[in-house]
Amino acid sequence: MAKVIVGATPFEGHVGPVLTIAADLVRRGHEVVVYTGSRFEARALAIGARFQALPPDADLDDRRLDSLFPLRATLPPGPAQLSFDFETFFLGQLPAQVRGLRALLARFPADVVLGELGFWSIPVLSLSAAPRERPTLVTLGSIPLLIQSEDAPAFGPGLLPTSGEEARARNRAMNAEVRRLFADLQSFGEATLRSLGVPMPEYLFDVPFRRTDHYLQLTVPGFEYPRGDLPGHLRFVGTLPPTPSSSYAEPAWWPELSAGRPVVVVTQGTVANNDLTELIVPTVRALADLDVLVVAATARADGPELVRQALGDVPDNVRLAGFVPFDRLLPHADALVTNGGYGGVQTALYYGVPLVVAGVSEDKPEVAARVEWSGTGVNLRTGRPAVTEVRVAVRTVLRDPGYRSQAAIMAKEIGQHSPFDAIAEIVDAAARR
Known part of the structure; x- marks a missing residue:
């Protein structure tokens, strides 16, 4: 010992x-x-x-x-x-x-x-x-x-x-x-x-x-x-494997994750989430009329209500959440929209999930650049993207199989x-x- x-x-x-x-x-x-x-x-x-x-x-x-x-x-x-x-x-x-x-x-x-x-x-x-x-x-x-x-x-x-x-x-x-x-x-x-x-x-x-x-x-x-x-x-x-979650109570919408529509998760992480209009709100607006299920993981207890206040009306294809364990959520995801926290990006790649990254503070531009360089996602090169930028990037990641393929290759390497x-x-x- x-x-x-x-x-x-x-x-x-x-x-x-x-x-x-x-x-x-x-x-x-x-x-x-x-x-x-x-x-x-x-x-x-x-x-x-x-x-x-x-x-x-x-x-x-x-x-x-x-x-x-x-x-x-x-x-x-x-x-x-x-x-x-x-x-x-x-x-x-x-x-x-x-x-x-x-x-x-x-x-x-x-x-x-x-x-x-x-x-x-x-x-x-x-x-x-x-x-x-x-x-x-x-x-x-x-x-x-x-x-x-x-x-x-x-x-x-x-x-x-x-x-x-x-x-x-x-x-x-x-x-x-x-x-x-x-x-x-x-x-x-x-x-x-x-x-x-x-x-x-x-x-x-x-x-x-x-x-x-x-x-x-x-x-x-x-x-x-x-x-x-x-x-x-x-x-x-x-990559450190996600900590297994044992006590999480799945919300009523959880079965929808397996209903056949592509699942897009958006998060600003657990630290840089003071202003949810930076990334979560634009993403929700960008994907409102697409045939996808959007899970907004705000990582804060009051997050869903803050997003509701910013949006007015929550689109029908959006599910708002506070804290959602990624070890439970990301295996269902087809794409992750994130502000580029290193740990969150590594967790997505652990599960082979391709990314859309928008971040400008701390090390986030460097994380986003490596996502772009590795072919595992799209780098928006901004911390506050426009609705149209997010929409185009998410559709690109979902439609181009190369991103998921590269993310899967990364997941295999991580598994070794x-x-x-x-x-x-x-x-x-x-x-x-």
Whole structure:
């Protein structure tokens, strides 16, 4: 049995994957402590893990970011918002996060510390001691690869890769421009790491990829741009399977999912769903007169009523829902319209469901670009599409069998990987050290 600390930035999209992995490690008999925001304590205890909250000055609540940090809401998606997020939520909270982790390690000498990409305590531990003098470090990649490479465009705008020396020269120039663009953030990061007694050994955004023992990307190679210069400890381990739902009460319309009409699911995910007029409402309007069944999964209890208010009249072919488990819904779906959250897209591909993607914040343009590049769906290249854009894209995905074929190929590749087994092998090896 190994001792494992599972850490995460206290945001839903960061915590969800590590809790899934923590649950599997508990089932395998390992002793697991979840180290993240206090609002996730009940969920950690429910899977049989122990829990340690982040220190108060790092214990953020991502449901209140706009009220706690009103400046953020005024920043456009892109470099300005990304710099703010790193200075405030990742590097800004890092000293307290590291302090709490070191105190936890003194009480619970873990064999493994596992965290997601934003859990910067892992590179700090890596830079602080030799491998034999610290736990084995495992980092999970739950967004597209943002490590710089001459084989792929710079992360951010969602550019598609091209091949050849001219493309590599362009990529090198873009990488240099990005480093210049984030020079102030680089300086902030260097000062933060110096305060913790460690150097900043390379470009800021490359550090979490290079300063860990195992970097495990939660997808398959077929969904990521090919690169010949990735670190040797970075490998693709496949998509996390959806958590099985056991207590969901199927609504009265559930049999309609198997009635023969194509089923189109639309969602804005569990985080970026404050304004349902961005994607859900336009999609409902776009598909109102098509011979399809539309399931609007709003992922919030008041979501159906908000959509009703925005629409006035709900079309006859639309079913409004709050929280619907995707492990139950997506096996019935013929297409998913989504704002491009990485986890939701991976879940759709797990079931071989082709996509229509509309997202512009955080990593969503990069997710959408990979959907386009892999042939598994249509990239609308906007976060607030027009009704006609959604209508054309959905009809294209439903009518062109190539999209479903490519999604099925991706599902087959996903089925050949087991992230749980890959992580368990690392944990078992660490316990034998």
